[in-house]
Amino acid sequence: MASRIDYSKYPFLLSPGDLTSLHVDKPSLIVFHDSTLREKLISIVRNIVEKGGLPPNYCSSSEECVLLYYAVLDVVKAISDKWLQNRVALVYSKYASHSLNQESSEKLLLLGRKLGLDVNLVHGEPNIPRLLVISGRSRKIRFVPCEFAISVTSYLRVVSKRLIHDQTYSLINNIVSGGYVYLDRKTYQRLLEEAILNKILSAIEETTPSLSDEFVKIVTEVEKILTETRRDRYVEYQYREYREPLETTAKLELKSRELPVIEELFPPCIEKIINTLRSGGNPGHIERFNLAAFLGSIGLSPESVLEYFKTTADFNEKIARYQVEHILGIRGGKKKYLPYSCEKMKLTGICPIQEQCEGGKNPITVYKYTVRKRLKNNNTEKSSLSRDDQAAGGI
Incomplete structure (x- = not known):
């Protein structure tokens, strides 16, 4: 099984406790006290707020990506804005989702387990029919293997927040046997993306921001970016009132x-x-x-x-x-x-x-x-x- 994870793609999988070699209580403190990293941090947050994505080549190494990720979480937690929290989680989960397409089944299994999911690869997996629309009128059925088996408990923990209303993820519409839900690769990848989003939102809730002067300056600058962006995009809702007889x-x-x-x-x-x-x-x-x-x-x-x-x-x-x-x-x-x-x-x-x-x-x-x-x-x-x-x- 492939065991190496590229943390530049998945920085949320490396916990602060895994960075003890840095000899600091909070890895993000390194960012707040380094002028180059501070500039990168501001650029990342600005790009997330204004464009809904991460800037190209935003970090030079896996370690730097992880440091900047946790610095972003600290800033977002300090501002305590739910919209910004959701946007950050969505941006990082979508960024990771693009990389999932290139990963082997073994690597997807490892990523799922790192996210805390009880999941296994299935040998002699069941196949499910899927309707493919090739063009306007061209349709055909293809049988897709369900190579991933995730425990019902893990499955429900992921889908219960945002996907619960989508019948695609209802247990009754999936193969369930022996306490496991059998998923094809596409559905499993979507589940991983959702698990990543949930993990990031939980990490934001759990983090304790720094109180250093440099951190406060960064938070103030990000709040300014947020205010300016909202002022530019804000549309006041005006609804028609009908008071005629x-x-x-x-x-x-x-x-x-x-x-x-x-x-x-x-x-x-x-x-x-x-x-x-x-x-x-x-x-x-x-x-x-x-x-x-x-x-x-x-x-x-x-x-x-x-x-x-x-x-x-x-x-x-x-x-x-x-x-x-x-x-x-x-x-x-x-x-x-x-x-x-x-x-x-x-x-x-x-x-x-x-x-x-x-x-x-x-x-x-x-x-x-x-x-x-x-x-x-x-x-x-x-x-x-x-x-x-x-x-x-x-x-």
Whole structure:
């Protein structure tokens, strides 16, 4: 088995305790007291914040990559910004993911074990059918070997945070035998990427930043970069408010495919996803799909839908626009997608409530019902006020 790990690709796999030869309590202190490394640290953080990636050739050796990685974690922990924490974890996990494609199965096994996973290579592995789309109409089935077996406990520990809503990772949709989940290489690599992200987020929580003067200066500079970047990109959310009387609003809006955008009336499932976004969280693919499908179905343009996602740590406008336009039926097969039904929202864990919402079995019908109810109540109040005015001698 290949035993050597390139820590320039996977710096998170080397713990500070493995660097005792440096004779310092915290390896990141070396970065804070070296002018060249400090400049590299600022460059790394700036690139992560502004471009969502690591700068090319950002370190000259594996040791330097590890030192800079832990220095980044210290800075991020000191700033205590959830968006920045998620962005750093995503950048490093994506960076590692590109290297995973080039690794042998034995090396992927070693990496998984270094990440704390109970995983084995399988000999005489089972095969699973996979549909391949070669071109527009060309499709064929290929059987893919499941060469990795990961314990159910390790598997659930990885997928339970962001992938739990994706049916691809449901146990019922995978081969499970003898307490192990059997995975093909592609799925296992995706699991490793997620395990890396979780490990980095945990490392950020556990680290104790330095209090040196040099460290404080670096934190101040990074906070300035963060503030400037957000000021440049910040888009204030402004939502339309419909206060017209029922005669105009109801006839105009409820007969069209568009609905008034009243966030306080959004179904709990959609509200939950939006709250995750705005609190600096990083919702999974299925949650993002459902939010985009819902917003598009009530009449928002692609630009308006994109505004909801601009605060995500991994936001890439080009990719996000393509995906949103595809969901809204503007690209691809011109098919407009709907959000999951209420039942499926509950099955995937997106719906946060036990009971059934009033008005229907889909977030859109629930929202239409709630909007109609609000407009009807507003009209009733308006009529009541009008009668009171007349009784008082008003016009």
